[in-house]
Amino acid sequence: MNVIHSTPLTDSVRARGLTKSFGGNKVLAGIDLTVPTGSLLALLGPNGSGKTTTVRILTTLLAPDGGTATVGGHDVTREGVAVRRMIGLTAQQATVDDLLTGRENLELFAGLYHLKGRRARRRAEELLERFDLAGAANRLVGTYSGGMRRRLDLAASMVSAPRILFLDEPTTGLDPRSRAELWSVIRELLASGTTILLTTQYLEEADQLADRVVVISGGRVVADDSPAALKRQVGTERLVLRLSATADAPRAAAALGTYAGVEERELTLALQGPDHLRRALDALHRAGVGVEHVELRTPTLDDVFFELTAAAA
Amino acid sequence: MSGVLTAAADLRRLVVRDLRREVRVLDGLIVNTALPVIIMVLFVYVFGGAITTGSSGLAYIDFVVPAVLLMSGGYGAALTAVNIAGDMTGGMIDRFRTLPIGGWVVPAGHVVASVLRNVAACGFALLAAVVLGFRPDASLADWGLVLALVAGYVLAMSSLAVLWGLLVKSTQAAGAFSFVVLFLPYLSDGVVPAETMPAVLRDFAYNQPVTPVVATLRSLLLDLPMGSSGVVAAVWLAGVVAVSAPIAAVLFRRRTAA
Numbered sequence: 001m002n003v004i005h006s007t008p009l010t011d012s013v014r015a016r017g018l019t020k021s022f023g024g025n026k027v028l029a030g031i032d033l034t035v036p037t038g039s040l041l042a043l044l045g046p047n048g049s050g051k052t053t054t055v056r057i058l059t060t061l062l063a064p065d066g067g068t069a070t071v072g073g074h075d076v077t078r079e080g081v082a083v084r085r086m087i088g089l090t091a092q093q094a095t096v097d098d099l100l101t102g103r104e105n106l107e108l109f110a111g112l113y114h115l116k117g118r119r120a121r122r123r124a125e126e127l128l129e130r131f132d133l134a135g136a137a138n139r140l141v142g143t144y145s146g147g148m149r150r151r152l153d154l155a156a157s158m159v160s161a162p163r164i165l166f167l168d169e170p171t172t173g174l175d176p177r178s179r180a181e182l183w184s185v186i187r188e189l190l191a192s193g194t195t196i197l198l199t200t201q202y203l204e205e206a207d208q209l210a211d212r213v214v215v216i217s218g219g220r221v222v223a224d225d226s227p228a229a230l231k232r233q234v235g236t237e238r239l240v241l242r243l244s245a246t247a248d249a250p251r252a253a254a255a256l257g258t259y260a261g262v263e264e265r266e267l268t269l270a271l272q273g274p275d276h277l278r279r280a281l282d283a284l285h286r287a288g289v290g291v292e293h294v295e296l297r298t299p300t301l302d303d304v305f306f307e308l309t310a311a312a313a
Numbered sequence: 314m315s316g317v318l319t320a321a322a323d324l325r326r327l328v329v330r331d332l333r334r335e336v337r338v339l340d341g342l343i344v345n346t347a348l349p350v351i352i353m354v355l356f357v358y359v360f361g362g363a364i365t366t367g368s369s370g371l372a373y374i375d376f377v378v379p380a381v382l383l384m385s386g387g388y389g390a391a392l393t394a395v396n397i398a399g400d401m402t403g404g405m406i407d408r409f410r411t412l413p414i415g416g417w418v419v420p421a422g423h424v425v426a427s428v429l430r431n432v433a434a435c436g437f438a439l440l441a442a443v444v445l446g447f448r449p450d451a452s453l454a455d456w457g458l459v460l461a462l463v464a465g466y467v468l469a470m471s472s473l474a475v476l477w478g479l480l481v482k483s484t485q486a487a488g489a490f491s492f493v494v495l496f497l498p499y500l501s502d503g504v505v506p507a508e509t510m511p512a513v514l515r516d517f518a519y520n521q522p523v524t525p526v527v528a529t530l531r532s533l534l535l536d537l538p539m540g541s542s543g544v545v546a547a548v549w550l551a552g553v554v555a556v557s558a559p560i561a562a563v564l565f566r567r568r569t570a571a
Contacts, residue, residue: 061410063570081413089411093404099334111326112412114319140337156408 009073012037012164012195013058017067020053020219027053029219030067035164035212040186040196042210042227044203044304050219051199052092055168058197059089072164088157092168094149095156098142102133102152105141109159127155131185147178154185165189167198171205183208203304207231215308222308231299233307238297239269239277244290255287256280270299270307323414327422328429331396335430344392345430349385349438356381356504357445367506371535378442379530380503383466383523384495385438386431390470391491393427394478398487401479401568416569420475420561427471428464435463450536459533462546466526469553470494476557479564503527522549 013035020028028050035041045051056062058069060080069076072086089095096105106124115123128134131151136144141152150170157165170186171179186209190196200206206213207227215223215230223230243252243265253262256269271277277296284291335341361373369376397420400406409419443449451459477490498504500514501523507515518524526549528542 059411061407084411084413087411089407091404091407093407095404095408097330097334097405099337100330104330104333108326108330109408109412112323112409112414114322114413 009037011035013041013069013071013197015054015058015067015069018054018057018064018069019066020050020057020062020064027219028057028064030221031216031219032221033214033224035195035197037163037195038190038193039211040190040198040209042206042213043197043199043216044201044206044213045199045216046201049216051216052168053219054216055089055091055166055197055199059087059166060084061089085160086162087164087166088160088162089166090150090153090157090168090170092172094153096141096149096152099140101138101140102128102144102148102155103137105152106155106159109156113160115159123159127158130158131155132181145178147174147181150174150178150182151185154182158189162194164195165197167196169199169201172201179205203299215304217308223304230304237271238299238303239271239280240293240295240297241267241269241280241284241291242293243267244292248289251287252284252289255283255289257283268303270303271296320415320418323418324422324425327418328426331423331426332430334396335426344389345434346437348388349381349434350441352384353378353381353438353441353445357442360504364505367508369506371531374442374445374447375531375535376506377504378439378447378534379527380498380501380523381442382435382438382463382530383498383503383526386435386463386467387470387494387497388491389431389434390427390467391474391494392488393423393471393474394481394487394490395484396423396427397475397478398481398484402483406569410569416565417562420479420565424468424471424475427474428467431467431471432460432464435467449534451534455533455536458543459530462526462529462533462550465547465550465554466522469522469550469557472554472557472561476561476564479561479568497521498523498527501527522546522553525549 011034013033015031015033018028018031019026031050031054033041033043033054043051043054053062057064058071058076060076060083063077071083074082074086076083097108100108103124106127107120110120110123128137131154133148133151133155136148141149144152154167154170157167167186171182174182183205186196186198190209198209210227213223213225213227213230214221223233225233241252243249246265249262249265249267252267256267262268269280271280281291281294335345356377357374361377364373366373366376400409400419400423406419410416439447474490474494478487481487501507501518501521503523507518507524510518525542525545529539529546531537532539532542
């Protein structure tokens with residue numbers, strides 16, 4: 001990462017053993033993660049896995065019960081003000097004002113970052129251009145599409161030109177085109193040297209954007225790896241086989257050796273390369289197991305979790 | 314010093330935001346302009362003919378104008394609860410918290426904007442009253458005191474509204490406060506003479522803040538003797554602010570604590 005900062009830091013975000021409970025409910029059970037400066041880390045997990053709680057702790061909005069975290073070299077609990085100066089946050093809930101125009105929102109935030117009149121206006125203008133909102137600048141945000149609103153939210157997070165950006169599920173609920181547009185905006189921010197931590201429920205999104213993926217489940221890290229390694233681990237594609245008879249399932253499972261899952265007479269197998277498909281079908285044929293239906297599909301987050309939690313067990 | 318100026322500039326930005334929001338929604342505009350006029354017309358023409366003003370011997374329009382001013386300003390002030398609850402339950406508060414501003418400017422911005430809007434609403438109600446035949450007899454100093462008293466009432470109600478808005482978990486629940494504030498003048502000496510009420514209500518009417526505020530406004534606007542009502546009104550309003558503002562501040566800190 002050839003990004004020049006006044007105080008060079010190898011890691012912009014470091015969290016060690018973060019824990020948090022709400023009531024008696026343990027939401028984080030010891031989260032470790034590291035985001036090297038200038039890279040993008042995807043925090044991947046299902047709803048309720050602790051992604052948002054982790055982001056809120058790292059952005060100083062929530063105090064952890066235990067563990068430590070530094071952002072931009074500053075402790076998130078003891079040096080909150082210094083951390084806030086370095087970061088931008090796009091939370092899951094919209095954090096822009098529906099009853100103001102896009103321009104008014106950005107000028108308000110620029111003003112609250114204490115940019116003076118003309119500089120605040122210029123900054124808002126730059127961001128509207130950069131996030132492709134110039135045409136809608138004078139419309140009330142309430143009339144924006146979901147994608148435009150997310151872009152404005154992202155623009156609002158970039159008002160102070162932060163070095164470290166936190167994006168909590170930036171593309172959830174967006175249509176595929178808006179998602180692709182947002183991805184390209186995120187790639188540009190990354191290319192311009194911003195360190196980014198984003199949370200997502202989509203394996204594909206992590207694969208598209210991330211240098212590294214931390215998978216969390218039930219408040220624990222279950223994997224911390226590059227997207228390529230993670231995909232190798234979970235296989236590129238899933239083979240779903242429906243057997244002719246439920247009674248054949250154990251025999252089929254034995255014939256296939258390692259299998260991803262069996263449910264009634266349906267078997268799901270993580271394919272390790274195209275040759276694996278032929279071998280799997282051959283093995284079933286030799287075992288005399290009848291197959292009624294064969295389907296290939298790309299792995300989903302469920303598959304990743306099944307694989308990772310099964311491996312951990 | 315520069316810290317104070319920066320905070321004042323932040324406050325101004327949030328007040329402007331609030332006023333902009335107000336003119337963007339039809340409800341807001343109606344509450345601040347048309348509603349005060351409608352209430353005034355309603356009381357003077359619809360109810361006025363049927364209500365006698367008891368021992369005061371005033372024409373009904375003279376009797377009721379102060380109460381209508383307080384209804385006009387109070388209703389909008391109570392809606393401050395909805396504005397603060399909207400910020401707290403939506404994502405806006407997270408955005409504000411990541412900005413380098415003192416947290417208190419967020420509720421303070423709502424309160425200051427509320428005072429500006431709702432004193433203006435009282436102005437509309439007063440204009441309507443004049444059109445309907447109300448003829449105030451007040452010196453410039455009296456007008457200054459009227460303005461201060463109305464602003465003080467709106468401030469007290471806005472401060473209570475912020476407290477309520479921080480207690481509840483939704484904007485719908487926050488809206489309920491406006492009914493309390495809208496009805497407070499009915500249970501005072503402002504709309505009908507309290508002497509005509511049953512004992513329990515009469516005791517309530519004589520011991521709640523609207524009655525002394527109304528009495529003071531009447532004496533200022535109509536050049537009548539004031540008695541102790543001015544002092545009682547000032548103590549009431551200052552007391553409400555002095556109690557509700559610190560509690561609201563604690564609640565706000567708790568709701569935004571890390």
